[in-house]
Amino acid sequence: MSLPSDQLIQIAYIAAIALFILALKWLSSPATARHGVLAGEVGAVLAVAATLTESGVIEYRWIAVALAVGAAIGVPLGLVHMTAVPQRTALSHAFGALAAALVGGAEYYARLPHLTRFEMGEISLEVIIGSLTLTGSLIAAGKLQEILPQRPITYRGQNLVSLLVLVAAVAVAVALVIRPEQTRLFPVMVMVALLFGALLVTPIGGADMPTVISLLNSYTGLSAALLGFVLNSKVLVVAGALDGSSGFILSVIMCKAMNRSFSNVMFGAFGQVQAAAPGTKEERTVRSASAEEAAAILASANTVIIAPGYGMAVA
């Protein structure tokens, strides 16, 4: 090859990005859905392989171990029973969010002495989103698995408390942007963001969890894109933006399909209407399941705890 390897790597990234777009595109129609998964897989392999050959990557032992551990966790997670898919997705998503938060932290500590404020702002935002998504996903998984109570947990002044926690996280982030050297503040910011993630999802009922997971997906996409800005990696920016917008619009679509107000789900605590909803929901599920011939999946999904959500997603 006459092309320098750096350019080859970039071409591989571009191909990966194209494949990601095709994956999403093909997955929107039943006839091509399986090609979509294949395209996504090839794109992911391409992106990972290209990254491994980057000139900046010099140390492979840790990465090899990490990939092996990741595969060892991921394969069993991919082989769970179909009825456990929603909580699996939430749990798996928690891992993704954990990764996003960890990478942000790693980048902070690696660059610390010469970190510009601009980079600090990007990293702070990225870490806050990653952290709140982590606990949010864990709570979602817990609710779906019925480890935590499924009903919305609400109390007086909840919105205020959640809002104050968010404000606190942002305040710490601002302090860090002003003086990135304050290493003690970094873990504080992470903790506060983790707390906010938990507070964000706790008030939301189990039936709305699929929407919440999709929305959290979109948050992780956003944090991946932010990482792309920090690391100046276009493949991260594009994949993150794709995920961010598609996850967001998917959760809006699912809300519409379920006849739920998107803002109610998003700002769970505001959703006083939620308590009234379940009764009407289940009828819709039945109707929609019979309407669609391919209800095999959905029928199996109907035996899951959160089944009403899925049925409605179809309606």
Add this chain to the structure above:
Amino acid sequence: MWSPEGGHKARSYFAPDEPVKEEHVPSDFISNLYVFVLAAFVGFEVIRRVSPLLHTPLMSLTNALDAIVVVAGIIIAGRHETVISTVLGAAAVAAAFSNMVGGFLITDRMLRMFKRSKPKQR
């Protein structure tokens, strides 16, 4: 140590003696922002008309694609700069890769079930 632009006031207030850092928005940021905005619209348009049957598989696929963060983990762990960044990076690689592997696997399994029931449909 501080320049007359307004944005630099905070520095003179809080830490007049710290070394000067690059304060302006890097040009890479702007080109990345172009890419970000365009990609966001692509994501939006591509998903907009998704068949309702595919909401769950699609959710699980976007979940797998989120794991692209693995790329960032590899870059950071592979640079081998400081112990802490290498360890955090490697942990991120493990977490993201599990998400990626599991996500694709389950999406594929879901769609395989779906395909079997399709012939009856037509």
